[in-house]
Each structure stands twice: as structure tokens, then as C-alpha cells.
Amino acid sequence: MINASLKQLSAQLAGKKISSVELTQLYLDRIAALNPGLNAYITLNPDMSLAQARAADERIAQGRAQALTGIPVAQKDIFCAKGWRTTCGSKMLANFISPYDAHVIEQFNRAGAVNLGKTNMDEFAMGSSNETSYFGVVKNPWNRNAVPGGSSGGSAAAVAARLCAAATGTDTGGSIRQPAALCGISGLKPTYGVCSRYGMIAFASSLDQAGLMARSAEDLALLLNTMAGFDERDSTSLQREKEDYARDLSKPLNGLRIGLPKEFFAEGLSSDVAQAVEAAIAEYRKLGARVMDISLPNSRLSIPVYYVLAPAEASSNLSRFDGVRYGYRAPDYADLTDMYEKSRAQGFGEEVKRRIMIGTYVLSHGYYDAYYLKAQKIRRLIAQDFAAAFTQCDVIMGPTSPTTAFNLGEKGDDPVQMYLSDIYTIAVNLAGLPGMSISCGFGTNNMPVGLQIIGNYFAEARMLNAAHQYQLATDWHQKMPAEVNGK
Amino acid sequence: MPLTIDDVKKVARLARLAATEQEAQTAHAQLSGIFGLIAEMQAVDTAGIEPMSHAQEVTQRLREDRVTETNQRELFQSIAPQVEAGLYLVPKVIE
Numbered sequence: 001m002i003n004a005s006l007k008q009l010s011a012q013l014a015g016k017k018i019s020s021v022e023l024t025q026l027y028l029d030r031i032a033a034l035n036p037g038l039n040a041y042i043t044l045n046p047d048m049s050l051a052q053a054r055a056a057d058e059r060i061a062q063g064r065a066q067a068l069t070g071i072p073v074a075q076k077d078i079f080c081a082k083g084w085r086t087t088c089g090s091k092m093l094a095n096f097i098s099p100y101d102a103h104v105i106e107q108f109n110r111a112g113a114v115n116l117g118k119t120n121m122d123e124f125a126m127g128s129s130n131e132t133s134y135f136g137v138v139k140n141p142w143n144r145n146a147v148p149g150g151s152s153g154g155s156a157a158a159v160a161a162r163l164c165a166a167a168t169g170t171d172t173g174g175s176i177r178q179p180a181a182l183c184g185i186s187g188l189k190p191t192y193g194v195c196s197r198y199g200m201i202a203f204a205s206s207l208d209q210a211g212l213m214a215r216s217a218e219d220l221a222l223l224l225n226t227m228a229g230f231d232e233r234d235s236t237s238l239q240r241e242k243e244d245y246a247r248d249l250s251k252p253l254n255g256l257r258i259g260l261p262k263e264f265f266a267e268g269l270s271s272d273v274a275q276a277v278e279a280a281i282a283e284y285r286k287l288g289a290r291v292m293d294i295s296l297p298n299s300r301l302s303i304p305v306y307y308v309l310a311p312a313e314a315s316s317n318l319s320r321f322d323g324v325r326y327g328y329r330a331p332d333y334a335d336l337t338d339m340y341e342k343s344r345a346q347g348f349g350e351e352v353k354r355r356i357m358i359g360t361y362v363l364s365h366g367y368y369d370a371y372y373l374k375a376q377k378i379r380r381l382i383a384q385d386f387a388a389a390f391t392q393c394d395v396i397m398g399p400t401s402p403t404t405a406f407n408l409g410e411k412g413d414d415p416v417q418m419y420l421s422d423i424y425t426i427a428v429n430l431a432g433l434p435g436m437s438i439s440c441g442f443g444t445n446n447m448p449v450g451l452q453i454i455g456n457y458f459a460e461a462r463m464l465n466a467a468h469q470y471q472l473a474t475d476w477h478q479k480m481p482a483e484v485n486g487k
Numbered sequence: 488m489p490l491t492i493d494d495v496k497k498v499a500r501l502a503r504l505a506a507t508e509q510e511a512q513t514a515h516a517q518l519s520g521i522f523g524l525i526a527e528m529q530a531v532d533t534a535g536i537e538p539m540s541h542a543q544e545v546t547q548r549l550r551e552d553r554v555t556e557t558n559q560r561e562l563f564q565s566i567a568p569q570v571e572a573g574l575y576l577v578p579k580v581i582e
Contacts, residue, residue: 013551232550235548301527315502326563327568341504344505357499371528378531378533457543
């Protein structure tokens with residue numbers, strides 16, 4: 001049951017082989033047994049989950065089921081869900097019970113999916129290891145000494161450990177793809193604007209995009225069909241025709257042109273990751289794809305550009321946390337300014353404060369042109385590199401992350417080392433393109449390796465097709481951590 | 488443009504983040520490393536390049552100016568740090 005695809009689960013629910021209440025309870029039991037060791041969830045609310053499951057069962061009985069009706073989905077704790085504690089991994093929101101639903105949550109609710117719980121994450125989605133969460137680190141189910149990646153580390157660990165059927169995530173600089181790679185699962189960040197940001201706690205608004213984490217590309221397609229859609233409350237939500245993201249899954253890959261950016265296979269890429277990715281490319285050749293070398297000459301600049309733009313936007317977005325209307329307020333203060341300063345100093349963790357300070361600095365008088373404007377100009381150069389590449393190829397492939405999962409505490413006190421681990425994912429956000437990661441093997445330490453697939457704007461169906469055909473020919477996506485197997 | 492400790496203290500103040508001397512020192516060391524990384528940008532020739540603020544070249548959508556939300560004051564104030572008689576309480580700002 002825990003390895004069934006969403007399509008199979010849906011058929012079993014429709015055929016009354018299992019009820020949503022039973023399926024939800026099965027996952028809640030697994031969570032009770034395994035989550036204390038993994039810390040993938042911040043908040044569980046079995047009463048609310050089971051109430052949704054009962055409603056789903058009624059809906060199925062009435063013959064009104066949709067593809068995801070009755071399926072238990074874990075929600076990253078960045079999505080506001082009415083009546084659920086929504087913390088964003090921060091002490092600042094440790095007691096925040098959301099009074100409303102994010103659009104993404106509404107989409108899942110309308111489809112009759114079950115909210116199984118809120119998953120752990122780096123504080124305000126700022127991190128690549130899930131070590132900045134106020135609610136403690138998440139352990140990688142493949143090796144509890146290793147990080148699960150971040151910021152959607154709880155969602156990735158929950159999917160890998162079969163503690164949910166699928167999960168949501170968000171990706172500002174790689175926060176879906178990198179943890180998906182490090183936990184050996186499939187993850188998809190759609191084109192910027194495909195999923196609404198309404199009710200998704202803002203980090204860097206021009207880069208933030210909601211997406212999905214699941215066990216296969218086929219599952220991702222089904223989930224995106226539910227999650228995507230126009231929402232007038234997000235001014236950057238795109239008004240587009242509804243599409244079926246699963247429509248191309250079964251197409252053969254004959255003639256698919258795959259571009260390999262030489263910059264993604266250069267110094268800094270560990271050899272075991274390179275080997276697994278090269279083996280995946282060889283598999284694609286067997287499946288009929290044509291492989292060509294391309295160049296993204298400005299991609300190395302994506303990290304400096306990102307660490308100007310994302311903190312700048314974050315410093316503005318996070319100014320709303322002032323201890324007045326909701327969120328943490330310091331217990332003692334002298335006056336209003338003191339209340340702001342103490343509430344924010346005590347409510348935010350170190351990484352969040354660092355990024356607020358970077359952002360405040362680059363936006364401050366006298367530095368705006370040298371940093372913010374300069375970064376926006378290079379952002380265009382980075383986007384132009386992709387535009388040029390997509391005149392030659394249909395999809396771009398390469399590693400998702402330069403290494404497999406590193407150990408907890410390994411990147412310790414040096415934020416720069418941590419930032420460099422997102423070298424292959426950030427450029428995709430700057431350009432606003434869709435990106436995926438699928439599991440393509442294991443490194444020397446037996447930890448999963450992710451293959452990144454980058455598509456042109458709105459090429460999700462094509463990317464999912466490429467991923468699905470690979471998953472039909474290989475079984476990396478079916479591997480599961482030994483300790484969770486069979487439990 | 489090396490970052491000074493005074494820059495860090497000024498930025499912390501602008502960002503409304505209380506910082507002790509020790510915290511400012513630590514932040515200074517870490518932010519200096521990050522700005523070292525960011526400095527790579529300065530070598531790039533960006534003459535004539537339009538800044539890119541957004542992934543999609545779309546204009547901001549406008550909506551009709553009408554009431555879309557219902558009043559949920561009690562619900563919203565139920566999660567506030569301090570309220571009284573339907574008002575949010577803050578320290579006195581007017582003498």
C-alpha cells in the first residue's frame with residue numbers, strides 16, 4: 001500500500017478496497033512510529049485529517065470523487081491552512097493558527113485530498129539542510145546522520161520514508177529539487193506563476209514558487225493537475241488555459257534533444273554524482289534522446305545574484321513581523337521601537353536575521369545601484385543564457401546538487417559553504433523556469449543522487465514525460481530506505 | 488567596499504533587529520564572507536542591460552476597487568499578542 005502510485009491508490013479508493021479513513025490512519029500510524037526519529041512533521045492533527053478522510057469517503061460513495069479524493073498529502077508548513085498551526089519553521093509563528101487557507105490548500109481541499117500534517121522546513125524557507133528550523137533538524141531517512149536537504153526537507157523525508165502519499169514544497173533557489181535529490185524522490189518546481197503564492201508565506205516573491213514532492217513523475221503530474229491554476233489574489237498568478245500535465249507521459253523520447261551545460265559538469269561536482277548523472281544520460285540515449293553540449297556561461301554568477309535579490313526581497317517581506325497583530329512578541333520592552341527590535345531579534349533565527357541584514361544593506365541608500373540593480377542586470381544575462389540554450393535543445397539535464405547528502409552540522413558556521421550547495425538550482429529560479437529532480441542512482445556513501453531536468457517556460461508536461469519514460473526504464477525511484485522498508 | 492562593524496550596527500537598527508556587541512561582531516564576520524561572494528558580480532560588464540525584476544514579462548493586473556473581504560476581527564484578534572476592546576495594544580507612542 002505505501003508503495004502504490006497515486007493512480008493505484010485512487011483506483012483502490014474508488015473500488016472500496018480501502019477507505020480514505022483507513023489509508024489516512026495507516027499513514028498516521030507510520031508517522032507515530034517513525035516521525036520521532038526523523039522529525040519530518042512539525043504539526044499533526046489527526047482529528048482534522050480523519051474528518052477530511054471521512055468526508056472524502058462520503059464523496060467517493062456518492063460517486064463524486066476526483067483523482068486525489070481521499071489521498072493523504074503532507075503540506076509544507078509554509079502554506080497557511082485554516083485552523084492549522086502554520087509556523088514556517090520559525091519561533092516567530094510558533095503559535096500562529098492560520099485564520100485562512102492558502103490557494104494551494106484550497107485546491108487540494110476542493111479535490112477532496114486529506115491534509116495529513118504540516119512538514120518541517122528551514123526557517124522561512126531559508127536554508128539548504130533543514131538545520132535552521134526552530135523545531136529541530138530533520139534526519140535523512142537514508143542515513144540519520146545526514147541532512148535531508150532544504151528548505152523542503154520535512155516534505156522530502158516524509159515522502160522518502162513513506163510517511164505520506166505525496167507532499168507539497170516550495171522552491172525559491174532549489175528548495176524542492178535539492179531535498180528531492182538528497183532523499184531519493186521526485187520533485188517538481190513549476191514555471192513561476194503556475195501555482196498561486198496566496199497564503200504561501202513569502203520569502204523572495206519574484207522567485208518563490210510552490211511545487212510538489214512525490215515518488216514518481218506520474219504522481220507529480222497528477223498532483224500538479226490539482227495544484228496549478230489561476231488565482232486573482234496573487235498578482236503574479238498566470239492566467240492560462242487549464243492543461244493536463246499527464247497528457248504526454250506515455251510519449252516515446254525519440255528525438256528529444258537534451259542539452260548538457262558544460263558548467264554543470266565542471267570543478268566542484270563530486271565524481272560519484274557525476275557518474276550517476278552520466279549513467280542516466282546514457283539511459284536517455286538508449287531511450288532515443290539526442291544529447292548535445294551547451295553552455296550557460298553566466299550560471300556561476302547565479303549565487304552572488306541570488307544572495308542579493310533574495311535577501312533584498314526577504315528583508316521587505318519579513319518586515320511585517322513586528323509583534324503587533326500576530327506572531328511572537330518579546331515579554332519585556334521599554335517602548336515601541338524596543339518592542340519591534342526585541343520581538344524580531346528573539347523571534348527570528350540566525351540565518352533569517354543574516355538575510356534580513358544583507359537585504360537591508362543592499363537596498364540602503366548609496367548601495368542600491370552597486371548591488372540590487374547590478375544583480376537584476378545579471379539576472380537578465382542568466383535568463384538569456386537559458387533562452388539561447390532552448391533554441392538548441394528541448395530540455396537541459398545535469399546534477400541537482402554537487403554532492404549527495406552531507407552530514408548534519410558539516411557546513412556548520414560558514415553560510416557561504418552552505419550557499420554554494422545550490423549552485424545548479426538557483427539559476428532556474430532567477431529565470432523563472434520549471435525544474436525537476438528525479439533519483440538516478442547512489443553515490444559512494446550509498447546516498448541518493450538526483451538528476452535535474454530543466455525545461456523551457458511551461459514545458460512541465462514535456463519534462464514529466466522525460467522523467468516518466470526514464471522511470472519506466474529504471475527502478476531508482478522505487479528504492480526505499482532500509483529502515484522504513486516494510487514497516 | 489569592505490563592510491564595517493558600524494555598517495552592521497546601522498543595518499541591524501534599520502531592520503529593527505536588536506543586536507548585542509557580540510552578535511554584531513559575529514554578524515560582521517559572516518556578512519563579510521557573504522559580501523566577498525557577492526563581490527564577484529562587480530567584474531561583469533552589464534552596460535546596456537535592462538534590469539530584470541521578474542521572471543515573466545507581464546504587467547501588473549489591476550482589480551476593481553470593491554469590498555472582497557468580510558470583517559473577521561474577532562478571529563484575527565484571537566491570535567494577536569495583546570488586544571483590548573477590539574484594539575491591538577502597543578506601547579504608548581504619543582505623550
